[in-house]
Amino acid sequence: MTRAIVLVLDSFGIGSAPDAADFGDAGADTLGHIAEACARGNADAAGRHGPLTLPHLARLGLFHAHAESTGAWAAGVAPPAGVAGAYGYAREVSSGKDTPSGHWEIAGVPVRFAWGYFLEKEASFPPALLEALVREAGLPGVLGDCHASGTEIIARLGEAHVASGKPIVYTSADSVFQIAAHEAAFGLERLYRVCEIARELLEPYNIGRVIARPFTGERAADFARTANRRDYSVEPPSPTVLQRLHDEGGEVIAIGKIADIYAHCGISRTVKASGHDALFDATLAALAEAGPRSLIMTNFVDFDMVHGHRRDVAGYAAALEHFDARLPELLGRLADDDLLVLTADHGCDPTWSGTDHTREHVPVLALGAGLAAGSLGGRATFADIGQSLASHFGLPPMADGESFLPPSTGTATTGGH
Ligand SMILES: O=P(O)(O)O[C@H]1O[C@H](CO)[C@@H](O)[C@H]1O
Numbered sequence: 001m002t003r004a005i006v007l008v009l010d011s012f013g014i015g016s017a018p019d020a021a022d023f024g025d026a027g028a029d030t031l032g033h034i035a036e037a038c039a040r041g042n043a044d045a046a047g048r049h050g051p052l053t054l055p056h057l058a059r060l061g062l063f064h065a066h067a068e069s070t071g072a073w074a075a076g077v078a079p080p081a082g083v084a085g086a087y088g089y090a091r092e093v094s095s096g097k098d099t100p101s102g103h104w105e106i107a108g109v110p111v112r113f114a115w116g117y118f119l120e121k122e123a124s125f126p127p128a129l130l131e132a133l134v135r136e137a138g139l140p141g142v143l144g145d146c147h148a149s150g151t152e153i154i155a156r157l158g159e160a161h162v163a164s165g166k167p168i169v170y171t172s173a174d175s176v177f178q179i180a181a182h183e184a185a186f187g188l189e190r191l192y193r194v195c196e197i198a199r200e201l202l203e204p205y206n207i208g209r210v211i212a213r214p215f216t217g218e219r220a221a222d223f224a225r226t227a228n229r230r231d232y233s234v235e236p237p238s239p240t241v242l243q244r245l246h247d248e249g250g251e252v253i254a255i256g257k258i259a260d261i262y263a264h265c266g267i268s269r270t271v272k273a274s275g276h277d278a279l280f281d282a283t284l285a286a287l288a289e290a291g292p293r294s295l296i297m298t299n300f301v302d303f304d305m306v307h308g309h310r311r312d313v314a315g316y317a318a319a320l321e322h323f324d325a326r327l328p329e330l331l332g333r334l335a336d337d338d339l340l341v342l343t344a345d346h347g348c349d350p351t352w353s354g355t356d357h358t359r360e361h362v363p364v365l366a367l368g369a370g371l372a373a374g375s376l377g378g379r380a381t382f383a384d385i386g387q388s389l390a391s392h393f394g395l396p397p398m399a400d401g402e403s404f405l406p407p408s409t410g411t412a413t414t415g416g417h
Pocket residue numbers: 099148149150151171172173174176178213305309355356
Protein backbone atom coordinates (compact mmCIF):
# COMPACT_ATOMS: atom_id res chain seq x y z
CA MET A 1 0.00 0.00 0.00
CA THR A 2 3.08 2.23 0.00
CA ARG A 3 2.71 3.22 3.58
CA ALA A 4 5.51 3.90 6.05
CA ILE A 5 5.63 3.58 9.80
CA VAL A 6 8.47 5.34 11.58
CA LEU A 7 8.89 4.61 15.26
CA VAL A 8 11.32 6.88 17.07
CA LEU A 9 12.57 5.41 20.31
CA ASP A 10 13.37 8.76 21.93
CA SER A 11 17.01 8.77 23.10
CA PHE A 12 17.84 5.16 22.20
CA GLY A 13 21.45 5.63 21.10
CA ILE A 14 23.63 2.65 20.19
CA GLY A 15 27.16 3.88 20.79
CA SER A 16 29.07 7.14 20.90
CA ALA A 17 29.35 9.12 17.69
CA PRO A 18 32.71 10.04 16.11
CA ASP A 19 32.25 13.64 17.34
CA ALA A 20 30.99 12.65 20.81
CA ALA A 21 34.06 14.15 22.51
CA ASP A 22 32.96 17.60 21.32
CA PHE A 23 29.88 17.12 23.50
CA GLY A 24 31.65 15.56 26.49
CA ASP A 25 30.12 12.22 25.49
CA ALA A 26 33.05 10.09 24.28
CA GLY A 27 32.22 6.52 25.33
CA ALA A 28 28.49 7.07 25.89
CA ASP A 29 26.42 4.09 24.76
CA THR A 30 22.78 4.02 25.81
CA LEU A 31 22.05 0.44 24.68
CA GLY A 32 25.47 -0.97 25.55
CA HIS A 33 25.55 0.42 29.07
CA ILE A 34 21.98 -0.66 29.79
CA ALA A 35 22.89 -4.19 28.62
CA GLU A 36 26.02 -4.13 30.79
CA ALA A 37 24.07 -3.11 33.89
CA CYS A 38 21.47 -5.80 33.20
CA ALA A 39 24.15 -8.47 32.70
CA ARG A 40 25.74 -7.54 36.02
CA GLY A 41 22.40 -7.80 37.80
CA ASN A 42 22.39 -4.06 38.44
CA ALA A 43 19.06 -3.44 36.73
CA ASP A 44 16.90 -5.84 38.69
CA ALA A 45 13.98 -3.55 39.37
CA ALA A 46 10.92 -2.15 37.66
CA GLY A 47 9.51 -5.69 37.35
CA ARG A 48 12.47 -7.11 35.43
CA HIS A 49 15.69 -8.94 36.16
CA GLY A 50 18.80 -10.39 34.56
CA PRO A 51 20.26 -9.87 31.08
CA LEU A 52 18.54 -7.49 28.68
CA THR A 53 16.01 -9.51 26.69
CA LEU A 54 14.82 -7.98 23.42
CA PRO A 55 14.14 -10.94 21.10
CA HIS A 56 12.10 -9.09 18.49
CA LEU A 57 14.40 -6.10 18.21
CA ALA A 58 17.29 -8.59 18.08
CA ARG A 59 15.65 -10.29 15.10
CA LEU A 60 15.34 -6.93 13.39
CA GLY A 61 19.11 -6.59 13.80
CA LEU A 62 19.36 -4.21 16.76
CA PHE A 63 22.33 -5.92 18.40
CA HIS A 64 24.09 -6.46 15.09
CA ALA A 65 23.72 -2.72 14.44
CA HIS A 66 25.05 -1.97 17.92
CA ALA A 67 28.02 -4.29 17.34
CA GLU A 68 28.81 -2.53 14.05
CA SER A 69 28.51 0.85 15.76
CA THR A 70 30.74 0.03 18.74
CA GLY A 71 32.86 -2.93 17.67
CA ALA A 72 31.55 -5.08 20.54
CA TRP A 73 28.57 -7.35 21.14
CA ALA A 74 26.28 -6.11 23.91
CA ALA A 75 26.99 -7.75 27.28
CA GLY A 76 24.84 -10.69 28.32
CA VAL A 77 22.74 -10.66 25.17
CA ALA A 78 22.18 -13.94 23.34
CA PRO A 79 22.67 -13.58 19.57
CA PRO A 80 19.41 -14.17 17.69
CA ALA A 81 19.02 -17.32 15.58
CA GLY A 82 18.76 -15.15 12.50
CA VAL A 83 18.14 -11.59 11.40
CA ALA A 84 14.98 -10.77 9.49
CA GLY A 85 15.47 -7.07 8.90
CA ALA A 86 17.83 -4.58 7.33
CA TYR A 87 19.91 -2.98 10.07
CA GLY A 88 22.50 -0.28 10.43
CA TYR A 89 23.50 2.70 12.48
CA ALA A 90 23.54 6.36 11.56
CA ARG A 91 25.51 9.36 12.71
CA GLU A 92 24.13 12.84 13.11
CA VAL A 93 25.39 15.75 11.05
CA SER A 94 23.25 18.35 12.81
CA SER A 95 25.15 20.64 15.14
CA GLY A 96 23.10 19.76 18.23
CA LYS A 97 22.07 16.59 20.07
CA ASP A 98 18.57 17.84 20.79
CA THR A 99 15.21 16.37 19.82
CA PRO A 100 14.21 18.76 17.00
CA SER A 101 17.64 18.47 15.34
CA GLY A 102 17.52 14.68 15.49
CA HIS A 103 13.96 14.46 14.27
CA TRP A 104 14.30 16.94 11.45
CA GLU A 105 17.46 15.17 10.28
CA ILE A 106 15.56 11.85 10.33
CA ALA A 107 13.00 13.60 8.12
CA GLY A 108 15.70 14.69 5.70
CA VAL A 109 16.58 18.16 7.01
CA PRO A 110 19.77 18.33 9.12
CA VAL A 111 20.23 21.44 11.26
CA ARG A 112 23.59 22.88 10.22
CA PHE A 113 23.23 26.26 11.91
CA ALA A 114 24.09 26.61 15.58
CA TRP A 115 21.17 26.94 17.98
CA GLY A 116 21.36 29.48 20.75
CA TYR A 117 22.08 28.02 24.18
CA PHE A 118 21.91 29.32 27.72
CA LEU A 119 25.29 28.09 28.90
CA GLU A 120 25.51 29.51 32.44
CA LYS A 121 24.53 26.91 35.04
CA GLU A 122 23.14 29.62 37.37
CA ALA A 123 21.59 32.96 36.39
CA SER A 124 21.23 31.28 33.02
CA PHE A 125 18.90 33.74 31.30
CA PRO A 126 19.60 37.34 30.26
CA PRO A 127 17.95 39.65 32.83
CA ALA A 128 16.35 41.65 30.01
CA LEU A 129 14.59 38.50 28.76
CA LEU A 130 13.21 37.63 32.20
CA GLU A 131 12.17 41.23 32.83
CA ALA A 132 10.27 41.29 29.54
CA LEU A 133 8.59 37.97 30.34
CA VAL A 134 7.54 39.14 33.81
CA ARG A 135 6.19 42.38 32.38
CA GLU A 136 4.38 40.99 29.33
CA ALA A 137 2.93 37.96 31.08
CA GLY A 138 1.94 39.92 34.19
CA LEU A 139 3.94 37.70 36.54
CA PRO A 140 5.06 38.47 40.09
CA GLY A 141 8.53 37.25 39.07
CA VAL A 142 10.14 33.93 38.21
CA LEU A 143 11.98 31.22 40.14
CA GLY A 144 14.79 28.98 38.97
CA ASP A 145 16.80 30.73 36.25
CA CYS A 146 19.30 27.87 36.11
CA HIS A 147 20.19 24.53 34.51
CA ALA A 148 18.15 21.77 36.12
CA SER A 149 16.53 18.39 35.84
CA GLY A 150 12.79 18.98 35.58
CA THR A 151 11.76 16.59 38.33
CA GLU A 152 14.45 17.81 40.73
CA ILE A 153 13.57 21.48 40.28
CA ILE A 154 9.84 21.06 40.97
CA ALA A 155 10.69 19.13 44.14
CA ARG A 156 13.04 21.95 45.18
CA LEU A 157 11.06 25.02 44.11
CA GLY A 158 7.51 23.77 43.58
CA GLU A 159 6.22 24.80 47.00
CA ALA A 160 7.76 28.27 46.70
CA HIS A 161 6.13 28.52 43.27
CA VAL A 162 2.69 27.67 44.62
CA ALA A 163 3.11 30.13 47.48
CA SER A 164 4.43 32.98 45.33
CA GLY A 165 2.73 32.45 41.97
CA LYS A 166 6.13 32.77 40.28
CA PRO A 167 6.65 30.12 37.55
CA ILE A 168 9.88 28.12 37.51
CA VAL A 169 12.12 28.76 34.50
CA TYR A 170 15.07 26.51 33.69
CA THR A 171 17.15 25.13 30.85
CA SER A 172 19.60 22.31 30.04
CA ALA A 173 22.35 21.49 27.56
CA ASP A 174 19.59 21.63 24.93
CA SER A 175 18.45 24.78 23.21
CA VAL A 176 15.42 25.12 25.48
CA PHE A 177 13.53 27.53 27.72
CA GLN A 178 11.35 25.43 30.04
CA ILE A 179 8.58 26.75 32.28
CA ALA A 180 7.20 24.62 35.11
CA ALA A 181 4.01 25.62 36.91
CA HIS A 182 1.32 23.96 39.00
CA GLU A 183 -1.73 23.04 36.90
CA ALA A 184 -4.28 24.11 39.51
CA ALA A 185 -2.49 26.80 41.53
CA PHE A 186 -1.09 28.61 38.47
CA GLY A 187 -3.44 27.30 35.79
CA LEU A 188 -2.69 25.20 32.73
CA GLU A 189 -4.02 27.63 30.12
CA ARG A 190 -2.16 30.45 31.81
CA LEU A 191 1.05 28.42 31.64
CA TYR A 192 0.50 27.88 27.91
CA ARG A 193 -0.04 31.62 27.41
CA VAL A 194 3.18 32.42 29.28
CA CYS A 195 4.99 29.93 27.01
CA GLU A 196 3.58 31.62 23.91
CA ILE A 197 4.83 34.99 25.16
CA ALA A 198 8.24 33.43 25.93
CA ARG A 199 8.30 31.91 22.43
CA GLU A 200 8.00 35.38 20.91
CA LEU A 201 10.49 37.00 23.26
CA LEU A 202 13.06 34.29 22.50
CA GLU A 203 13.11 35.00 18.77
CA PRO A 204 16.40 36.95 18.88
CA TYR A 205 18.07 34.20 20.90
CA ASN A 206 17.61 31.41 18.34
CA ILE A 207 16.27 28.96 20.91
CA GLY A 208 14.81 25.74 19.51
CA ARG A 209 12.01 25.11 21.97
CA VAL A 210 9.93 26.54 24.77
CA ILE A 211 8.45 23.72 26.84
CA ALA A 212 5.47 23.97 29.19
CA ARG A 213 6.03 21.63 32.14
CA PRO A 214 2.81 21.48 34.18
CA PHE A 215 2.70 19.49 37.39
CA THR A 216 0.23 18.57 40.11
CA GLY A 217 0.42 17.49 43.76
CA GLU A 218 0.06 18.87 47.25
CA ARG A 219 3.67 19.22 48.37
CA ALA A 220 7.27 18.63 47.29
CA ALA A 221 7.19 14.91 48.04
CA ASP A 222 4.27 14.21 45.70
CA PHE A 223 4.64 16.79 42.93
CA ALA A 224 4.38 14.95 39.60
CA ARG A 225 4.54 16.22 36.04
CA THR A 226 1.46 15.60 33.93
CA ALA A 227 0.85 14.57 30.33
CA ASN A 228 -0.07 18.17 29.49
CA ARG A 229 3.50 19.05 28.57
CA ARG A 230 3.53 21.15 25.45
CA ASP A 231 6.49 21.95 23.19
CA TYR A 232 6.67 25.17 21.19
CA SER A 233 9.25 24.52 18.50
CA VAL A 234 10.49 26.82 15.77
CA GLU A 235 9.79 25.53 12.28
CA PRO A 236 12.26 23.27 10.45
CA PRO A 237 14.65 25.31 8.27
CA SER A 238 13.33 23.73 5.05
CA PRO A 239 10.50 21.34 4.16
CA THR A 240 10.94 17.89 5.67
CA VAL A 241 9.79 14.70 3.98
CA LEU A 242 6.64 14.98 6.11
CA GLN A 243 5.89 18.34 4.53
CA ARG A 244 6.72 17.07 1.03
CA LEU A 245 4.44 14.07 1.36
CA HIS A 246 1.66 16.15 2.90
CA ASP A 247 1.92 18.77 0.13
CA GLU A 248 1.70 16.08 -2.53
CA GLY A 249 -1.55 14.72 -1.16
CA GLY A 250 -0.23 12.03 1.16
CA GLU A 251 -1.39 11.66 4.74
CA VAL A 252 1.00 12.28 7.63
CA ILE A 253 -0.28 10.93 10.93
CA ALA A 254 1.64 12.32 13.90
CA ILE A 255 1.40 10.34 17.12
CA GLY A 256 2.53 11.67 20.49
CA LYS A 257 4.94 14.58 20.41
CA ILE A 258 5.60 14.41 16.67
CA ALA A 259 3.37 17.33 15.66
CA ASP A 260 4.91 19.62 18.28
CA ILE A 261 8.45 18.60 17.30
CA TYR A 262 7.79 19.51 13.66
CA ALA A 263 6.01 22.74 14.69
CA HIS A 264 2.84 21.32 13.08
CA CYS A 265 4.44 21.60 9.59
CA GLY A 266 3.37 18.87 7.18
CA ILE A 267 1.03 17.11 9.59
CA SER A 268 -2.37 15.86 8.35
CA ARG A 269 -3.61 14.43 11.62
CA THR A 270 -2.40 14.55 15.22
CA VAL A 271 -3.04 11.82 17.76
CA LYS A 272 -2.02 12.65 21.32
CA ALA A 273 -1.30 9.78 23.67
CA SER A 274 0.56 9.47 26.93
CA GLY A 275 2.61 6.44 27.94
CA HIS A 276 4.16 3.81 25.67
CA ASP A 277 1.17 1.48 25.70
CA ALA A 278 -1.16 4.27 24.60
CA LEU A 279 1.35 5.39 21.96
CA PHE A 280 1.65 1.83 20.69
CA ASP A 281 -2.13 1.38 20.64
CA ALA A 282 -2.53 4.65 18.75
CA THR A 283 0.07 3.50 16.22
CA LEU A 284 -1.79 0.22 15.64
CA ALA A 285 -5.11 2.06 15.31
CA ALA A 286 -3.61 4.48 12.79
CA LEU A 287 -2.19 1.58 10.80
CA ALA A 288 -5.59 -0.10 10.68
CA GLU A 289 -7.08 3.02 9.07
CA ALA A 290 -4.20 4.32 6.96
CA GLY A 291 -4.61 4.22 3.21
CA PRO A 292 -1.94 4.36 0.49
CA ARG A 293 0.62 7.17 0.70
CA SER A 294 0.35 7.42 4.46
CA LEU A 295 3.21 8.06 6.84
CA ILE A 296 2.62 7.15 10.48
CA MET A 297 5.24 8.57 12.80
CA THR A 298 5.33 7.95 16.55
CA ASN A 299 7.73 9.22 19.18
CA PHE A 300 8.16 6.98 22.23
CA VAL A 301 9.09 9.73 24.64
CA ASP A 302 9.27 7.87 27.96
CA PHE A 303 12.60 6.23 27.11
CA ASP A 304 14.02 9.74 27.24
CA MET A 305 11.80 11.73 29.56
CA VAL A 306 11.03 9.15 32.24
CA HIS A 307 14.19 7.02 32.12
CA GLY A 308 17.11 8.54 30.18
CA HIS A 309 17.10 12.01 31.75
CA ARG A 310 16.35 10.51 35.15
CA ARG A 311 19.34 8.15 34.80
CA ASP A 312 17.00 5.25 35.57
CA VAL A 313 18.78 2.23 34.07
CA ALA A 314 16.37 -0.45 35.29
CA GLY A 315 13.36 1.56 34.16
CA TYR A 316 14.90 2.11 30.73
CA ALA A 317 15.61 -1.64 30.41
CA ALA A 318 12.08 -2.51 31.49
CA ALA A 319 10.61 -0.01 29.03
CA LEU A 320 12.70 -1.53 26.21
CA GLU A 321 11.57 -5.03 27.10
CA HIS A 322 7.96 -3.91 27.22
CA PHE A 323 8.25 -2.20 23.84
CA ASP A 324 9.90 -5.31 22.41
CA ALA A 325 7.11 -7.54 23.71
CA ARG A 326 4.56 -5.43 21.84
CA LEU A 327 6.43 -5.37 18.52
CA PRO A 328 4.86 -8.58 17.12
CA GLU A 329 1.45 -6.89 17.23
CA LEU A 330 2.76 -4.37 14.74
CA LEU A 331 4.88 -6.75 12.66
CA GLY A 332 1.86 -9.00 12.15
CA ARG A 333 -0.14 -6.17 10.62
CA LEU A 334 2.31 -4.89 8.03
CA ALA A 335 1.56 -5.31 4.36
CA ASP A 336 4.43 -6.44 2.12
CA ASP A 337 5.01 -3.02 0.62
CA ASP A 338 4.74 -1.14 3.90
CA LEU A 339 8.07 0.23 5.10
CA LEU A 340 8.77 0.04 8.83
CA VAL A 341 11.67 2.02 10.29
CA LEU A 342 12.75 2.01 13.93
CA THR A 343 15.26 4.63 14.95
CA ALA A 344 16.14 7.25 17.57
CA ASP A 345 16.75 11.00 17.64
CA HIS A 346 19.85 11.11 19.93
CA GLY A 347 21.19 9.21 22.92
CA CYS A 348 20.51 9.66 26.63
CA ASP A 349 22.77 7.14 28.32
CA PRO A 350 21.23 6.49 31.75
CA THR A 351 24.65 5.58 33.16
CA TRP A 352 26.23 8.86 32.03
CA SER A 353 27.05 11.80 34.30
CA GLY A 354 24.62 14.71 34.46
CA THR A 355 21.10 14.48 33.08
CA ASP A 356 21.53 15.56 29.46
CA HIS A 357 21.35 13.79 26.09
CA THR A 358 24.42 12.00 24.75
CA ARG A 359 25.86 12.32 21.24
CA GLU A 360 25.47 8.85 19.78
CA HIS A 361 24.82 6.80 16.72
CA VAL A 362 21.18 5.81 16.36
CA PRO A 363 19.83 2.46 15.14
CA VAL A 364 18.31 2.20 11.68
CA LEU A 365 16.16 -0.93 11.63
CA ALA A 366 14.10 -1.28 8.47
CA LEU A 367 11.71 -3.89 7.22
CA GLY A 368 9.53 -4.32 4.15
CA ALA A 369 9.43 -2.44 0.83
CA GLY A 370 11.64 -4.99 -0.84
CA LEU A 371 14.51 -4.65 1.64
CA ALA A 372 16.69 -7.71 2.03
CA ALA A 373 17.73 -8.80 5.50
CA GLY A 374 21.28 -7.80 6.33
CA SER A 375 23.54 -4.89 7.09
CA LEU A 376 22.96 -1.35 5.84
CA GLY A 377 26.30 -0.42 7.39
CA GLY A 378 27.20 2.91 8.95
CA ARG A 379 25.05 5.69 7.51
CA ALA A 380 26.61 9.14 7.21
CA THR A 381 23.45 10.96 8.32
CA PHE A 382 20.06 10.30 9.90
CA ALA A 383 18.78 11.91 6.69
CA ASP A 384 19.24 8.57 4.93
CA ILE A 385 15.90 7.72 6.52
CA GLY A 386 14.20 10.81 5.06
CA GLN A 387 15.72 10.08 1.67
CA SER A 388 14.47 6.49 1.85
CA LEU A 389 10.99 7.73 2.73
CA ALA A 390 11.06 10.14 -0.21
CA SER A 391 12.06 7.25 -2.44
CA HIS A 392 9.39 4.98 -0.97
CA PHE A 393 6.67 7.54 -1.67
CA GLY A 394 8.02 8.44 -5.13
CA LEU A 395 8.77 12.03 -4.08
CA PRO A 396 11.59 14.07 -5.61
CA PRO A 397 14.86 13.39 -3.79
CA MET A 398 15.67 15.37 -0.65
CA ALA A 399 18.83 17.51 -0.71
CA ASP A 400 20.46 15.34 1.96
CA GLY A 401 20.88 11.64 2.54
CA GLU A 402 21.15 8.48 0.55
CA SER A 403 18.28 6.01 0.29
CA PHE A 404 18.88 2.51 1.63
CA LEU A 405 15.94 1.08 -0.29
CA PRO A 406 16.62 -1.16 -3.26
CA PRO A 407 16.49 0.90 -6.50
CA SER A 408 13.54 -1.08 -7.80
CA THR A 409 11.24 0.38 -5.16
CA GLY A 410 12.17 3.98 -5.70
CA THR A 411 14.09 6.61 -7.61
CA ALA A 412 17.85 6.99 -7.45
CA THR A 413 19.08 9.43 -4.84
CA THR A 414 21.65 12.11 -4.53
CA GLY A 415 24.48 11.90 -2.04
CA GLY A 416 24.42 14.10 1.05
CA HIS A 417 26.04 17.50 0.80
O1 LIG B 1 14.74 17.45 32.89
P1 LIG B 1 13.58 17.64 31.98
O2 LIG B 1 12.65 18.75 32.40
O3 LIG B 1 12.83 16.35 31.71
O4 LIG B 1 14.19 18.20 30.61
C1 LIG B 1 14.69 17.43 29.58
O5 LIG B 1 13.79 17.52 28.53
C2 LIG B 1 14.12 18.62 27.71
C3 LIG B 1 13.70 18.35 26.32
O6 LIG B 1 14.24 17.14 25.82
C4 LIG B 1 15.60 18.81 27.85
O7 LIG B 1 15.92 20.13 28.06
C5 LIG B 1 15.97 17.96 29.01
O8 LIG B 1 16.72 18.65 29.94
